[in-house]
Amino acid sequence: MFAAIVVTLCMSTAHHSRAADAAPATNRYAATIAPAERFEVGGVLVERHGGKGRPLILIPGLASGSWVWQDTIRAFAPDHAVYVLTLPGFDGRPPAGPAPFAAARAAVEELIASRRLDKPVIVGHSLGGILALAVGEDKPALVGGIVSIDGLPVMPGAEDMTPPQRAQFAERMRAQVGNQPPERFAQQQQGYMRTIGVMDMARADALARLTARSDPASVGAWAADVVTVDLRPGLKAIQAPVLTIVPYLDLDSSQQGLTPAAKADYYRALMEGTPKLQVVTIAPSRHFAMFDQPQAVTAAIRTFLDTL
Numbered sequence: 001m002f003a004a005i006v007v008t009l010c011m012s013t014a015h016h017s018r019a020a021d022a023a024p025a026t027n028r029y030a031a032t033i034a035p036a037e038r039f040e041v042g043g044v045l046v047e048r049h050g051g052k053g054r055p056l057i058l059i060p061g062l063a064s065g066s067w068v069w070q071d072t073i074r075a076f077a078p079d080h081a082v083y084v085l086t087l088p089g090f091d092g093r094p095p096a097g098p099a100p101f102a103a104a105r106a107a108v109e110e111l112i113a114s115r116r117l118d119k120p121v122i123v124g125h126s127l128g129g130i131l132a133l134a135v136g137e138d139k140p141a142l143v144g145g146i147v148s149i150d151g152l153p154v155m156p157g158a159e160d161m162t163p164p165q166r167a168q169f170a171e172r173m174r175a176q177v178g179n180q181p182p183e184r185f186a187q188q189q190q191g192y193m194r195t196i197g198v199m200d201m202a203r204a205d206a207l208a209r210l211t212a213r214s215d216p217a218s219v220g221a222w223a224a225d226v227v228t229v230d231l232r233p234g235l236k237a238i239q240a241p242v243l244t245i246v247p248y249l250d251l252d253s254s255q256q257g258l259t260p261a262a263k264a265d266y267y268r269a270l271m272e273g274t275p276k277l278q279v280v281t282i283a284p285s286r287h288f289a290m291f292d293q294p295q296a297v298t299a300a301i302r303t304f305l306d307t308l
Contacts, residue, residue: 068288198286
C-alpha cells in the first residue's frame with residue numbers, strides 16, 4: 001500500500017547488501033516488449049501494444065516503469081489495445097514538474113479524448129490505482145472500468161489527518177525523499193523492496209535496481225503530492241465498476257493484527273461510497289502482487305473484464 005512506500009522511503013537504511021553492490025549483467029525484469037507505437041501525452045510516455053478490443057490503460061506505481069506490466073501485456077495484448085504509461089521522473093524519464101499528480105491526471109484524460117478510446121478500463125498499481133480512481137471521478141461517462149492494485153483514494157494511516165497536517169507531512173516527505181544522492185536512494189529502494197515490495201529477496205534486489213533508475217527529487221515530489229490527495233468525497237461519482245485488489249501476506253499483516261478479511265474490510269471502508277465496488281484478496285503477496293502472484297492477478301483482471 002502507498003503508506004508502506006512512504007514509510008519505507010523515509011526510513012534510514014544503514015545496511016547495504018552485496019546483492020545491490022554487484023549488479024548482474026542482465027536484469028530479466030527490465031526486458032521490454034516492443035510496442036506497436038510510442039508517443040507522449042502531457043509529458044507521460046505511452047506505449048501501445050495490440051490494437052483491437054476494449055482499450056486497457058496500464059499505470060505503474062511510484063518509481064516504476066512499464067516493466068511492471070510485462071506479464072499483463074502478454075496476457076491481454078492479443079485481445080485488447082493496451083496503452084502502458086510511464087510517468088514523469090520514473091524509470092529514467094525526464095523529471096516531473098510541479099503538481100505532478102494533477103498533470104498526470106489531465107494527461108490520462110487527454111489520452112482518452114485524443115485517441116477516442118471507447119470506455120477504456122484503467123488498471124493501476126499503487127499510485128497508478130489512485131490516478132485511475134481520480135480519472136474515474138473526473139470523467140465518469142468515459143471510463144469503462146477501474147482495477148486498482150493496492151491503490152486507495154487516501155493514504156492509509158492518513159485518512160483522519162486534517163489538510164494542514166497532510167501538507168506538513170508532505171513537505172517533510174518531499175525533503176527526506178527528494179534531497180538524497182542516487183546511491184542513498186538506491187539503498188532505500190532495496191530496503192523497501194525487501195520488506196514491502198515482494199516476497200523473494202533475489203527478485204526484490206533486481207526490482208530495486210529498476211526503481212532506482214527514477215529521479216529521487218521526482219519521487220519525493222510525487223509522494224508529497226499524493227499524500228495531500230483525498231478522493232473519498234468524489235467516489236460516489238464513479239459510474240464504472242471498480243475492482244480493488246488487496247495483497248495479503250500473513251508474515252506482514254499478522255504483525256498488525258490483520259487477518260485477510262480484516263484487511264479487505266479496511267480497504268472496503270476507505271472505498272466506501274463507490275457505487276459498483278468489488279474487493280478481491282490475493283495471497284500470499286506483498287505490494288507488487290503482479291510479481292508475487294502473476295497468474296492470480298491476471299485471472300482477477302480477466303474475470304473483472306468478463307463482467308463489463
